[in-house]
Amino acid sequence: MLVVNPAYKAITEDWFDPEHWGRNARPVSTGGRGSAWFVDSDQGGMVLRHYRRGGMIARFSDRSYVFTGWRRTRSWREYQLLSHLYSQGLPVPEPVAACSERARGLWYHAAILIRRIEGAVPLPEVTNLTDEALWREVGVMIRRFHDAGLDHVDLNCDNILVAGKNVYLIDLDRCRLRPGTAGGRWQRANLQRLWRSVVKRMPKVTETQRDSLWKSLVVGYHKRPPAGPESGKIVL
Ligand SMILES: Nc1ncnc2c1ncn2[C@@H]1O[C@H](COP(=O)(O)OP(=O)(O)O)[C@@H](O)[C@H]1O
Ligand SMILES: [Mg+2]
Numbered sequence: 001m002l003v004v005n006p007a008y009k010a011i012t013e014d015w016f017d018p019e020h021w022g023r024n025a026r027p028v029s030t031g032g033r034g035s036a037w038f039v040d041s042d043q044g045g046m047v048l049r050h051y052r053r054g055g056m057i058a059r060f061s062d063r064s065y066v067f068t069g070w071r072r073t074r075s076w077r078e079y080q081l082l083s084h085l086y087s088q089g090l091p092v093p094e095p096v097a098a099c100s101e102r103a104r105g106l107w108y109h110a111a112i113l114i115r116r117i118e119g120a121v122p123l124p125e126v127t128n129l130t131d132e133a134l135w136r137e138v139g140v141m142i143r144r145f146h147d148a149g150l151d152h153v154d155l156n157c158d159n160i161l162v163a164g165k166n167v168y169l170i171d172l173d174r175c176r177l178r179p180g181t182a183g184g185r186w187q188r189a190n191l192q193r194l195w196r197s198v199v200k201r202m203p204k205v206t207e208t209q210r211d212s213l214w215k216s217l218v219v220g221y222h223k224r225p226p227a228g229p230e231s232g233k234i235v236l
Helices: 016-025 074-087 133-149 185-203 207-222
Strands: 002-004 025-027 036-040 044-050 094-104 107-114 161-163 166-169
Touching: 016 025, 016 036, 074 094, 074 107, 133 161, 133 166, 133 185, 133 207, 185 207
Parallel strands: none
Antiparallel strands: 002 094, 025 036, 036 044, 044 107, 094 107, 161 166
């Protein structure tokens, strides 16, 4: 299966093979599981990711998943979810293409290409890590996704990217849209997961500082969106 964003031209299966790119592909060194590459294509910078398992099962089979239909493959699902959120103007990278192939027996392999966010670094690596305004922005961003119904099942610091003043959410593998409102069970679980990651990934920040930055995030999360142009008008 190959699905390609119509904004991109002539993308074929080879695009998912890092060897195809030679020196134009290099492994993403920070913050991932080691199966992602930055790719320089004639249509811009991209990230190529192969779906791989972590944990115990990886020893037995690290890139095979049980096939139950093309539209249930990891790559198809992530591609669709990214398209949906991207088209609503939410800060996710633009999906470029997704691919999956049947392997022996019941198995399949899958990969995805997404647009690279230029100049982006994972949150723990930003130079202004202790900037309260940045953390407020992260809170506002997460809230926008929750309001759109996104349950991000792997919300950790490395899946939040910062590029200048903008913050983005990445790595939507296994994520899904769900009903609910802020403060609900899955929303709280997302934030708790992020908190654990903050504790783990920011050893150089003091506890007091960390607590204060987290408070800023929570303030951003609960902040009401700025009033639209219509509000404040006196209706006669
Ligand atoms: N669209 C993107 N633009 C820039 N960097 C990215 C992008 N997507 C991923 N990265 C980088 O690659 C790393 C790993 O990607 P990610 O999608 O989180 O996969 P995984 O965590 O499964 O390896 C991220 O932490 C980030 O540093
Ligand atoms: Mg990740």
